[in-house]
């Protein structure tokens with residue numbers, strides 16, 4: 001296969017990326033203590049925390065890189081690896097656990113060969129677990145790309161995941 | 166632009182009297198008899214599709230030009246989330262449940278235009294088979310005392326005028342016009358209010374220490390981290406009635422002399438963050454926050470901080486470290502946050518529910534407040550009643566109500582004819598309470614006596630299919646993931662417990678394991694730095710105490726009586742019940758199931774990995790787990 005690189009396009013992508021990152025970081029210039037919020041914003045933008053961005057945060061806001069990394073790794077909501085096209089989050093809070101949440105995790109693991117925290121090779125799904133999404137009355141709850149699925153059964157999970165290619 | 170600025174200035178209320186006249190003018194503008202369609206917009210109802218219902222109503226109202234006759238309002242969580250999306254038609258409070266966008270036309274035709282009831286959307290009480298038309302008559306609500314949570318279902322959290330119209334911020338004016346800081350603290354003390362976030366610490370005493378603490382800079386903080394997995398009442402309050410929390414915080418700030426407040430809320434709660442943010446902006450516009458509040462000369466601001474969702478960050482010192490932008494690790498207990506908290510300044514930290522109680526106490530008086538509840542626990546408590554229970558949702562009850570009343574009268578008992586086994590309260594620091602204690606009155610001290618605790622109000626009901634060893638393992642696994650690892654007893658103790666419990670659930674348990682677990686518990690409670698570690702053993706100890714026979718069944722008989730622990734169960738198919746539908750055969754990952762269409766299937770035990778997939782998909786209850 002022949003690959004031609006459209007340099008102006010690549011340049012535009014890179015510039016766009018740099019601009020987004022810069023403006024996000026700059027918006028926290030006078031509230032350095034809110035680094036958690038900044039990381040959340042970055043993750044919301046790129047769906048993970050790219051290493052170069054963490055380095056940039058450290059430089060621009062003058063926070064030791066070790067501190068940036070320790071915050072980024074302390075909270076399990078942050079991911080340092082790129083994630084798949086679709087994020088499947090299974091709730092394992094107590095209410096969902098007693099209603100069979102773990103069996104749903106096992107099912108996704110079995111059907112797609114990924115453990116929690118992993119991504120399928122084709123980048124279709126990333127599986128994650130969470131400790132309560134705050135709608136325990138609807139358990140067991142699974143969220144796919146931000147859309148909540150309530151009272152999920154094995155069948156329902158099959159049906160839902162089929163819609164995400 | 167000039168117009169906008171002028172408008173903004175107009176909104177600013179400059180005196181307590183000004184607020185009263187604003188309240189009167191809002192109330193006068195509103196016709197209490199006007200039809201209002203109120204749709205629950207809480208997270209659970211949204212998850213069930215409430216937003217599409219709102220859109221459908223908006224379209225339909227516009228299409229039929231009903232804007233003058235009816236208004237539409239999106240409220241916070243009403244509590245009965247399991248039945249969502251909920252729609253209540255005011256002023257009669259007609260209660261429709263599980264409403265879909267397709268139902269909207271009919272509701273407009275029948276109820277709004279013709280004044281009739283749409284029977285099929287009404288709620289049927291599963292115990293009596295009676296259909297209920299009006300919200301207050303629903304048994305789930307009827308037996309509650311909704312002093313704090315009641316307003317959630319009637320006000321639009323994004324409209325400060327709703328809160329003001331319902332009497333909001335009148336406690337603040339009372340405080341600003343006639344109460345000295347010490348008087349405020351005394352009132353809170355006299356009410357007997359205890360912290361709703363975990364420990365049940367007397368709130369007035371905490372306020373007193375902060376009032377007396379030396380320092381010009383002091384902080385007021387609202388703990389909305391809500392780490393207890395299975396509890397969501399803090400989020401629902403912040404989402405549904407953010408101003409009540411702001412009002413509580415402003416009063417607290419006035420009492421201790423603070424000018425800066427923080428709300429620490431987890432990032433997983435985007436709607437709560439948004440509503441709190443809108444509420445703060447509106448309170449600023451109305452002169453209820455910011456400089457010179459209601460012309461009193463008192464300044465106070467509130468900033469929202471989003472937490473990363475680590476359980477330990479709910480602990481007071483870890484929360485403050487996190488607010489400072491550091492990793493959320495607790496500090497040793499001898500450091501008192503009331504004297505040396507956020508950035509080493511005196512800091513007053515209370516839970517969301519605690520703050521929401523404050524305006525009520527000031528408005529109605531400590532004496533009124535102290536009449537509700539038991540000797541040692543005053544007021545009401547909001548519980549998240551979830552798990553294996555018929556009516557799941559948020560309930561507010563006076564302290565002292567029995568577990569049985571909560572679970573059977575309000576919760577409607579256990580679904581599918583199953584038997585009650587235990588109720589877990591207090592989250593990962595709490596314990597499991599068995600059936601014989603169902604008549605215990607629920608308050609801080611009684612729950613502690615049973616080896617559990619009140620905690621933040623999580624109440625997870627478990628039926629006979631729940632394995633108590635697995636529950637203990639679950640909580641220890643949770644805490645293993647959430648321990649910050651700073652101190653050895655917690656880190657190593659929890660790891661060791663997790664190992665032992667995993668072994669027991671896998672049939673590798675030894676008779677001496679129970680003693681070892683008890684010894685480890687002592688190490689944890691004596692040696693851990695913060696309450697996460699100190700209380701980590703509670704779920705284990707309480708299950709050993711009340712469900713020892715289940716542990717023994719796992720250890721000596723290598724059986725899981727509830728059929729949960731994979732390694733200890735055997736799956737088989739009941740030929741009498743099997744319809745030969747092939748579903749289990751298709752689902753089985755190992756090919757262990759064999760059978761022909763329309764004939765009873767069988768499981769080859771040598772190939773079966775006990776994953777339970779066949780059990781989960783069988784629609785005829787033909788798969789037996791034992």
Ligand SMILES: Cc1cc2nc3c(=O)[nH]c(=O)nc-3n(C[C@H](O)[C@H](O)[C@H](O)COP(=O)(O)O)c2cc1C
Pocket residue numbers: 359360361362363364365366368388389390391392393476477478479480481482514515516517519520621695696697
């Ligand atoms: C591990 C751990 C987690 C906690 N999580 C929370 C929480 O999510 N929300 C909360 O209000 N309190 C939590 N607490 C209790 C707080 O440390 C603190 O006691 C409480 O917020 C004080 O408010 P209150 O007096 O109004 O209860 C937690 C404590 C520990 C040890």
Ligand code: SF4
Pocket residue numbers: 477494495647648649650651652653655656693694695696697698699
């Ligand atoms: S007890 Fe556990 S969570 Fe608390 S400080 Fe020690 S290691 Fe961290």
Ligand code: SF4
Pocket residue numbers: 738742743744745746747748749750765766782783784785786787788
């Ligand atoms: S799913 Fe149930 S009914 Fe269908 S073949 Fe399997 S055991 Fe039989």
Ligand code: SF4
Pocket residue numbers: 736749752753754755756757758768772773774775776777778779780
């Ligand atoms: S438990 Fe799993 S492996 Fe065993 S028969 Fe059922 S589906 Fe197959």
Ligand code: FES
Pocket residue numbers: 091092093094095096097131132133134135136137139140141394395396
């Ligand atoms: S336990 Fe799953 S949403 Fe709360």
Ligand code: FES
Pocket residue numbers: 205206207208209210211241242243244245246247249251
């Ligand atoms: S979210 Fe609608 S009732 Fe709880």
